[in-house]
Amino acid sequence: MSIQSFFPSKRDELSVLSPIISVRNLWKSFPGVVALKNVSLDIFPGEIHAILGENGAGKSTLLKILYGIYVPDKGELFFEGKKVVLTSPQDAVKNGLVLVSQVPQLVDSLTIAENLSLSLRQFSYVSSVKKVSKFLLEKGREYGVRIDPDIEAWKLSYTQKQLVEILRALLLNARVIAFDEATTLLPHAEKERLYEFMKLFKSKGGTILLVTHKIPEAMEVSDRITILRRGEVVGTVKTGETTIDQVRYMMFGERLTQLNSGEYERLYKKDSEVLVVKDLWVRSDYGVYAVRGVSFSVRRGEIFGIAGVAGNGQLELIQALAGLRRVEKGSIYLRYNGNEINITNKGSMLIRRLGIGYIPDEPVKKGVSLDNTIEENIAVHPKLSKFLINWRGIKNLASNLVKEFNIVTPSTSTRAKVLSGGNLMKVLVARELTVSKLALVAYNPTRGLDEVSTRYVRKLIVNKAANEGMCAVIASEDLDEIIEISDVIAVMNSGSIVGIFKSGANREEIERVMVS
Amino acid sequence: MRLIVVKRVKTSNMYYIGIPILSILVGLAISILIFASIGVPPDLFVGGIISGFQSPQTLRYFALLVMLGVALTLSFRASIWNVGAEGQMIWGMLAGGYIALFVAAQSMYVSPSELPNYASMPGVEIIDASPYAPVISVLLMDPSLGKLLMILFGMLAGGLWALIPAVLKAYLDVDEVATTLILNYVAYQLFNHLVSYNLRGLSVQAKQFFRTDRINSALFFNLIPGTSVTIQEVVMAAIFFVGVILMYKYTTIGLRLKIIGSNPQLLRSVGVDERRYILLAMFLSGMLAGAAGVSIFANLGVGKLEKIANVVSPPTMNLGYTAILVSWLSMLDTRLIPIYAYVVASLFQGSSILQSEINLLFPELSLTGAALTYIPIGSILIVYVVLRVLTDYSIRIRR
Numbered sequence A: 001m002s003i004q005s006f007f008p009s010k011r012d013e014l015s016v017l018s019p020i021i022s023v024r025n026l027w028k029s030f031p032g033v034v035a036l037k038n039v040s041l042d043i044f045p046g047e048i049h050a051i052l053g054e055n056g057a058g059k060s061t062l063l064k065i066l067y068g069i070y071v072p073d074k075g076e077l078f079f080e081g082k083k084v085v086l087t088s089p090q091d092a093v094k095n096g097l098v099l100v101s102q103v104p105q106l107v108d109s110l111t112i113a114e115n116l117s118l119s120l121r122q123f124s125y126v127s128s129v130k131k132v133s134k135f136l137l138e139k140g141r142e143y144g145v146r147i148d149p150d151i152e153a154w155k156l157s158y159t160q161k162q163l164v165e166i167l168r169a170l171l172l173n174a175r176v177i178a179f180d181e182a183t184t185l186l187p188h189a190e191k192e193r194l195y196e197f198m199k200l201f202k203s204k205g206g207t208i209l210l211v212t213h214k215i216p217e218a219m220e221v222s223d224r225i226t227i228l229r230r231g232e233v234v235g236t237v238k239t240g241e242t243t244i245d246q247v248r249y250m251m252f253g254e255r256l257t258q259l260n261s262g263e264y265e266r267l268y269k270k271d272s273e274v275l276v277v278k279d280l281w282v283r284s285d286y287g288v289y290a291v292r293g294v295s296f297s298v299r300r301g302e303i304f305g306i307a308g309v310a311g312n313g314q315l316e317l318i319q320a321l322a323g324l325r326r327v328e329k330g331s332i333y334l335r336y337n338g339n340e341i342n343i344t345n346k347g348s349m350l351i352r353r354l355g356i357g358y359i360p361d362e363p364v365k366k367g368v369s370l371d372n373t374i375e376e377n378i379a380v381h382p383k384l385s386k387f388l389i390n391w392r393g394i395k396n397l398a399s400n401l402v403k404e405f406n407i408v409t410p411s412t413s414t415r416a417k418v419l420s421g422g423n424l425m426k427v428l429v430a431r432e433l434t435v436s437k438l439a440l441v442a443y444n445p446t447r448g449l450d451e452v453s454t455r456y457v458r459k460l461i462v463n464k465a466a467n468e469g470m471c472a473v474i475a476s477e478d479l480d481e482i483i484e485i486s487d488v489i490a491v492m493n494s495g496s497i498v499g500i501f502k503s504g505a506n507r508e509e510i511e512r513v514m515v516s
Numbered sequence B: 001m002r003l004i005v006v007k008r009v010k011t012s013n014m015y016y017i018g019i020p021i022l023s024i025l026v027g028l029a030i031s032i033l034i035f036a037s038i039g040v041p042p043d044l045f046v047g048g049i050i051s052g053f054q055s056p057q058t059l060r061y062f063a064l065l066v067m068l069g070v071a072l073t074l075s076f077r078a079s080i081w082n083v084g085a086e087g088q089m090i091w092g093m094l095a096g097g098y099i100a101l102f103v104a105a106q107s108m109y110v111s112p113s114e115l116p117n118y119a120s121m122p123g124v125e126i127i128d129a130s131p132y133a134p135v136i137s138v139l140l141m142d143p144s145l146g147k148l149l150m151i152l153f154g155m156l157a158g159g160l161w162a163l164i165p166a167v168l169k170a171y172l173d174v175d176e177v178a179t180t181l182i183l184n185y186v187a188y189q190l191f192n193h194l195v196s197y198n199l200r201g202l203s204v205q206a207k208q209f210f211r212t213d214r215i216n217s218a219l220f221f222n223l224i225p226g227t228s229v230t231i232q233e234v235v236m237a238a239i240f241f242v243g244v245i246l247m248y249k250y251t252t253i254g255l256r257l258k259i260i261g262s263n264p265q266l267l268r269s270v271g272v273d274e275r276r277y278i279l280l281a282m283f284l285s286g287m288l289a290g291a292a293g294v295s296i297f298a299n300l301g302v303g304k305l306e307k308i309a310n311v312v313s314p315p316t317m318n319l320g321y322t323a324i325l326v327s328w329l330s331m332l333d334t335r336l337i338p339i340y341a342y343v344v345a346s347l348f349q350g351s352s353i354l355q356s357e358i359n360l361l362f363p364e365l366s367l368t369g370a371a372l373t374y375i376p377i378g379s380i381l382i383v384y385v386v387l388r389v390l391t392d393y394s395i396r397i398r399r
Helices: A059-066 A089-094 A112-123 A129-143 A158-171 A188-203 A215-221 A244-259 A314-321 A348-353 A374-379 A391-404 A421-435 A451-468 A479-485 A507-515 B013-037 B042-054 B057-076 B085-103 B112-118 B143-172 B176-196 B204-208 B231-250 B252-262 B264-269 B274-297 B319-329 B334-361 B371-387
Strands: A021-030 A033-043 A048-052 A074-079 A082-084 A097-100 A176-180 A207-212 A224-229 A232-238 A273-283 A289-299 A303-307 A327-336 A339-342 A356-359 A439-443 A471-475 A488-493 A496-502 B002-007 B105-109 B124-128 B135-139 B393-398
Touching: A021 A059, A033 A059, A033 A232, A048 A059, A048 A188, A048 A215, A059 A176, A059 A207, A089 A097, A097 A158, A112 A129, A112 A158, A129 A158, A129 A188, A158 A188, A188 A207, A188 A215, A207 A215, A215 A244, A224 A244, A232 A244, A244 A451, A273 A314, A273 A471, A289 A314, A289 A327, A289 A471, A289 A488, A289 A496, A303 A314, A303 A451, A303 A479, A314 A327, A314 A439, A314 A471, A348 A356, A356 A421, A374 A391, A374 A421, A374 B252, A391 A421, A421 A439, A421 A451, A439 A451, A451 A471, A451 A479, A471 A479, A479 A507, A488 A507, A496 A507, B013 B042, B013 B319, B013 B371, B042 B057, B042 B334, B057 B085, B057 B231, B057 B274, B057 B319, B057 B334, B085 B105, B085 B143, B085 B176, B085 B274, B085 B319, B112 B124, B143 B176, B143 B231, B143 B274, B231 B252, B231 B274, B231 B334, B252 B264, B252 B274, B264 B274, B274 B319, B319 B334, B319 B371, B334 B371
Parallel strands: A048 A207, A048 A224, A097 A176, A176 A207, A303 A471, A303 A488, A356 A439, A439 A471
Antiparallel strands: A021 A033, A021 A074, A074 A082, A224 A232, A273 A289, A273 A327, A327 A339, A488 A496, B002 B393, B105 B135, B124 B135
């Protein structure tokens, strides 16, 4: 630690205020990867400050250091000019920073008020359920967030849970609220509401830290944007004085060219049906029918997109197709090489061996194992290894995939936990596309990926369909994604397919069917 | 200044080797203090432990602990905490005993007057030469085949017993630590019942005490001269050790057994039913423990099943618990098991030598039972559990 670092050298000349959070010369490395290289940054009170970067740029690492989850190897943190050492989220909260995470952490069987009083106990501000209830109603009114404090957490939608997290931050007297990709999964209208909240919070003197990999999101609401690339700060720009192109260039550098890849080619002649679903009925975890009599068929080389507001049976349908959820009624057939196989309730192992790839919901949690190497994460697939594992073949495959998908990793024998979220997702997608000889079944296949990776994954899916005749059933909460890649778009609502659209259909028309 | 605990991203290699060794040294130091506090001079303690490293009896514990260490590591690596090796060994003994006493050979009464005729008959052995009701044991098959059957059925029984907690865990989500532990005591009780009634012998001794007959001596495993370890034990330990390493390295079963310990959801999402692998991990683990049970039973020093008078000293010699230490000190790395099996075997043997010396030299201490034997083992275990934190976390000072 040099003496110099106690005297922050670089100040934003434009600001007369002193920063609420200062980061000085931060370094953090993980084995084989330097996640942060000499990062310095100032966040001023009363601004919405976006931290933008692609997967693996170091955004999450930076945020985790600010929130006391990681301890930096080198460098200092200042909160309101005072040097701090954060060793737990409690430390961060005491300094006025609260994180709203992408995955809301609530106990399902407790009410909102009970949940919040639990998480507040350690701070002893207010902790009785009654007081929390009252406070929730007050703050809710102030910020225009209507939520019943006595409802159990499991009854809430994703958006509502997110709102609870925000109320929690207010309850903790947050002066800085950090959003970790928190808006990524929200529908458009909900996103707008969240932006309004951010502006309101700002107008009351609060500060927002918005961590995201989506450029439009950063542009839409922030005052300033700091761009990270490969662990380094590329620069901080004022949102009003910059352009999307400039930000893009800062974010991706020379890789930018990969974005401008133009239209997808759709060469494959879509002839015979491969996947045929007849009158499918599937129950949800709560025992009610989530899929109610769905029928459709997908032809060779065709991408069948399923749009819909989250929770309308798409997840259960996808899981049933992957053999992971019992089909109560109806059937699923697979046709290839002149055979027809009934795969209804035949077990997921058979379905995988036949050549159906699967990208699960919560992919990083369910689709990769962090304690195992990349090679092991690939070798585990029953289509790729029978009884004996051909390690040489797996190694070759793994290094090809690493090259092809531009996966940032020291080597293929590195444990997956060293990789960033986006790179983990790439490992998963790479493996599943490799095994998808007949079909790919996917739920939110690009969730959590940055723009370049998203484009890349979509292109790979479309290309594989176009060139090799793979068919795909893809459900996504991102309507743009469905519109972009699908040949046929089915809209699910309350467990049934309520509309079928050809590619190029009117977006408003699809949205109308989604919510009607 | 503050002390902060930071989670390591990668387990440090130095700690990987250093922590087990440090645990052993600190554990022994603590044991010296404990023994000193009851009046045992440190040099006697050190002498006893050192003699353990040289004792020929140590080889026997070594072979058994390799088998059991591999058995437990199989389940531990899958994050299934099988502390039921004791019960699985008991079932190995029972099944092996049943084969030895009723299938491969059979004991029967003969008339006292005819007894001399049997003395030289091939395949017949006089078990009890009592003048009123003499008992002979008649071989019913080739003894090599008999021994093989003993091992196979012992393994099968151990594996099946282990399936009970496995099924409970896989399909009903019942915690296996509790069930495997409880089932050990259930196994002890069933063992007592079976040897007191169903398997009880014909000989006078068997009638006087609750026990089976001694097995036909042709069915004893073959001792390696000059030691108390048998060829079968050594061969099995070697096969299990090499076999499991190869399985982990080259087969999908091994890989899946590893992955089930880190992320069972991955198995499910690639189409593998992870519950079957919970069953498999426990079945294999129980089979290997069953083999260790048979080995103990078929050793010349034992050869019979006797009612357990006190659950503190079962015929398994508590090796099923001691092997937990072997597995942990090896950091669940199968390749390191022989090293720590040897260390723990020596400590185990050294402690029992120490125990008998203390009883001899200090009769006024009147320490009986196996109590002292477990002081070093237990101390090491405790130190290990504390130090183990350092492999996953580092402690730093920040100003």
